[in-house]
Amino acid sequence: MTKKLIVNPSWCKGCGICVEFCPKKVLKVVKEKITVVNYDDCIKCGLCELRCPDYAIYIEEVRDEE
Amino acid sequence: MPSELILKYMREEHLPHIWCPGCGHGILMRNVAQAIKNLGIDQEKVCLVSGIGCASRAAGYMDFQTMHTTHGRAIAYATGVKMARPDLEVIVIAGDGDCAAIGGNHLIHAARRNIGITVIVFNNDIYGMTGGQYSPTTPHGEFGTTAPYGNIDRPFDIAVLAAGAGASYVAKGTTYHAQQTIKLIENGIKHKGFSLIDCAGICPTYYGRKNKKGGAVEMMRYQRDNTITVEQAAKMTREEKEGKLILGKIAENDFPEFSDEYQKIIDRLKEGK
Numbered sequence A: 001m002t003k004k005l006i007v008n009p010s011w012c013k014g015c016g017i018c019v020e021f022c023p024k025k026v027l028k029v030v031k032e033k034i035t036v037v038n039y040d041d042c043i044k045c046g047l048c049e050l051r052c053p054d055y056a057i058y059i060e061e062v063r064d065e066e
Numbered sequence B: 001m002p003s004e005l006i007l008k009y010m011r012e013e014h015l016p017h018i019w020c021p022g023c024g025h026g027i028l029m030r031n032v033a034q035a036i037k038n039l040g041i042d043q044e045k046v047c048l049v050s051g052i053g054c055a056s057r058a059a060g061y062m063d064f065q066t067m068h069t070t071h072g073r074a075i076a077y078a079t080g081v082k083m084a085r086p087d088l089e090v091i092v093i094a095g096d097g098d099c100a101a102i103g104g105n106h107l108i109h110a111a112r113r114n115i116g117i118t119v120i121v122f123n124n125d126i127y128g129m130t131g132g133q134y135s136p137t138t139p140h141g142e143f144g145t146t147a148p149y150g151n152i153d154r155p156f157d158i159a160v161l162a163a164g165a166g167a168s169y170v171a172k173g174t175t176y177h178a179q180q181t182i183k184l185i186e187n188g189i190k191h192k193g194f195s196l197i198d199c200a201g202i203c204p205t206y207y208g209r210k211n212k213k214g215g216a217v218e219m220m221r222y223q224r225d226n227t228i229t230v231e232q233a234a235k236m237t238r239e240e241k242e243g244k245l246i247l248g249k250i251a252e253n254d255f256p257e258f259s260d261e262y263q264k265i266i267d268r269l270k271e272g273k
């Protein structure tokens, strides 16, 4: 299984909570919408998902292709 | 596409919710869904009851058996559901106003009876929905639209109130400490008698603005930097605890549960004793 960081800007209200508490500075709010600026630094810790009031960011487990 | 958790436990067609940007209620509502998922409870066996308020809108968003009732009366309706269907997991989501102002009497008597429901308080220390009036949990000296010169009331500690009234499981969570709060909600739901989890909320729109606490990020930071555990709090003086939030279990007892006691009477009378 591989973990993937997914964002759904259409549900994002730009509150900035995920940006502030991301331990790796992966995220930024651009024009009031969540944007991934450093995907490679993301450690898939899921803290953004836990604290997003609008369920606009989350970690998905995807099956590895054989 | 939202996450699996949201797809399963929320009514996706009603999302995004209408809560303000950065409103802590969204985080707390996710915690409730995650706790139910972790416990593996059958979704059809959960009855979620709420009253009126921003917090109470959760019953519209969450995909269980749900009842969105009247202001302050969620615990009364939940008591009725539990007495008719003791097999259901009955959960109330309530705001601080809903639960401790207009609904305060229902709260203390449900706790006294130790009826097996779980109350999760989204406690943002203010009436969010109606425009920022002070509530029974607004701290002394803080501001609301109805306390323009500072609140002269002393606040209720809802958790201590519930424990004092006889609730058999009581804990305090915060919006910032999501992982720990999920665990406390799980423990509250698993517990057999009346459980209450008082969760420190975040209302940036009214509480934040009226009290110059900044926006959602600043309010979350405040929770991060000012939360102490129940164990730490036990060693501190009242002055030292001023402005601090407490995280953890406040009380746990195995008092007899109300719907069980009622069933015992039915069984006894059936036997003709």
Ligand SMILES: Cc1ncc(C[n+]2csc(CCOP(=O)(O)OP(=O)(O)O)c2C)c(N)n1
Binding pocket: B052, B053, B054, B055, B056, B071, B094, B095, B096, B097, B098, B099, B102, B122, B124, B126, B127, B128, B129, B130, B135
């Ligand atoms: C009987 C009755 N009285 C008053 C109101 C107005 N009212 C609606 S919500 C509310 C308080 C909301 O505060 P709280 O319960 O803390 O929830 P929040 O909006 O902060 O989440 C009040 C007073 C009402 N709807 N019904």
Ligand code: SF4
Binding pocket: A005, A021, A022, A023, A024, A025, A026, A027, A041, A042, A043, A044, A045, A046, A047, A048, A049, A059
């Ligand atoms: S998963 Fe962790 S590291 Fe990745 S964006 Fe979210 S908070 Fe940052």
Ligand code: SF4
Binding pocket: A011, A012, A013, A014, A015, A016, A017, A018, A019, A029, A033, A034, A051, A052, A053, A054, A055, A056, A057, B022
């Ligand atoms: S926490 Fe959620 S709503 Fe807030 S900025 Fe991040 S993705 Fe957007």
Ligand code: SF4
Binding pocket: B018, B019, B020, B022, B023, B024, B025, B054, B055, B124, B128, B129, B202, B203, B204, B205, B206, B207
């Ligand atoms: S008024 Fe306050 S409690 Fe209500 S949705 Fe807005 S931020 Fe949340």
Ligand SMILES: [Mg+2]
Binding pocket: B095, B096, B097, B122, B123, B124, B125, B126, B127, B128, B135
């Ligand atoms: Mg409130």
